[in-house]
Amino acid sequence: MQPAQKKETVPDTVIAAMRRTNELFDAEVISKQNLDALDRVYTAHARVLPPGAPMIEGREQIKDFWRHAIAGMGLTSVKLKIVQVEPAGDGVIEIGRADLSVAGGQVVTVKYVVCWKQEDGEWKWNIDIWNVNH
Amino acid sequence: MQPAQKKETVPDTVIAAMRRTNELFDAEVISKQNLDALDRVYTAHARVLPPGAPMIEGREQIKDFWRHAIAGMGLTSVKLKIVQVEPAGDGVIEIGRADLSVAGGQVVTVKYVVCWKQEDGEWKWNIDIWNVNH
Numbered sequence: 721m722q723p724a725q726k727k728e729t730v731p732d733t734v735i736a737a738m739r740r741t742n743e744l745f746d747a748e749v750i751s752k753q754n755l756d757a758l759d760r761v762y763t764a765h766a767r768v769l770p771p772g773a774p775m776i777e778g779r780e781q782i783k784d785f786w787r788h789a790i791a792g793m794g795l796t797s798v799k800l801k802i803v804q805v806e807p808a809g810d811g812v813i814e815i816g817r818a819d820l821s822v823a824g825g826q827v828v829t830v831k832y833v834v835c836w837k838q839e840d841g842e843w844k845w846n847i848d849i850w851n852v853n854h
Numbered sequence: 855m856q857p858a859q860k861k862e863t864v865p866d867t868v869i870a871a872m873r874r875t876n877e878l879f880d881a882e883v884i885s886k887q888n889l890d891a892l893d894r895v896y897t898a899h900a901r902v903l904p905p906g907a908p909m910i911e912g913r914e915q916i917k918d919f920w921r922h923a924i925a926g927m928g929l930t931s932v933k934l935k936i937v938q939v940e941p942a943g944d945g946v947i948e949i950g951r952a953d954l955s956v957a958g959g960q961v962v963t964v965k966y967v968v969c970w971k972q973e974d975g976e977w978k979w980n981i982d983i984w985n986v987n988h
Contacts, residue, residue: 767938767949769949769965769966769967769985770985771905771985771986772985772986772987772988773987773988774965774987775937775949775965803909804901807943808942808943808945808947808969809941809942809943809944809945810943811942811943813942813947813969813981815901815903815909815981831903831908831909831983832903832983833903833967833969833981833983835942835947835967835969847947847949847967849965849966849967849983849984849985850983850985851903851904851905851906851983851984851985852905852906853906853907853908854906854907
């Protein structure tokens with residue numbers, strides 16, 4: 721049972737685990753194009769709401785999405801930065817910023833909301849939506 | 855203290871309250887251009903992450919945003935449809951779809967994630983992000 725608090729915070733250990741997942745996405749999925757590492761980034765029931773496409777659900781569709789996104793955009797890195805976090809029951813809501821390095825050396829900056837859940841002891845993305853600033 | 859459950863659900867009474875807020879946004883804010891009604895739609899600490907602009911926070915900035923969006927896009931209605939809801943502690947996370955009627959009779963469809971909180975007994979948008987499907 722949680723005590724009544726005006727402002728709840730997310731424990732540092734959870735934020736550290738979230739950072740590890742965010743870094744895994746960049747280091748394994750994007751840089752090495754290891755799509756199977758997405759199983760350690762997204763929950764089994766994750767939903768992704770990308771700009772320019774309908775919502776997608778589930779591991780296979782999410783792998784297909786990122787396979788095509790990496791190839792189509794020429795993605796070489798995605799640097800994720802936590803901007804705000806707030807507890808949400810057994811999950812965490814993150815507002816963040818991502819710098820995407822794409823073909824031709826350009827960097828595209830997007831802002832995002834990720835709803836996190838714990839699965840198999842790891843913190844993973846359960847809902848993932850983003851858009852560009854300009 | 856909540857019992858351990860495999861799948862929690864959002865009470866129908868809460869979903870009904872969410873629908874009322876969503877309808878208020880269309881009926882008052884958009885249709886009547888009553889920007890002050892945004893105080894009943896967004897929490898005092900709400901954050902809005904619109905496509906094409908940086909994140910904005912707080913009531914005055916949010917009113918400015920919607921004032922310009924309504925005028926700039928020629929918005930005449932925004933029909934919101936709840937697609938999925940899940941409990942998130944003392945809040946609710948909604949995935950939804952919005953049909954925006956804009957200048958020239960066109961309809962733009964967007965998908966969104968809204969993180970809801972209760973404030974002054976009403977269910978309101980605490981984090982609001984969306985993007986277009988095409």
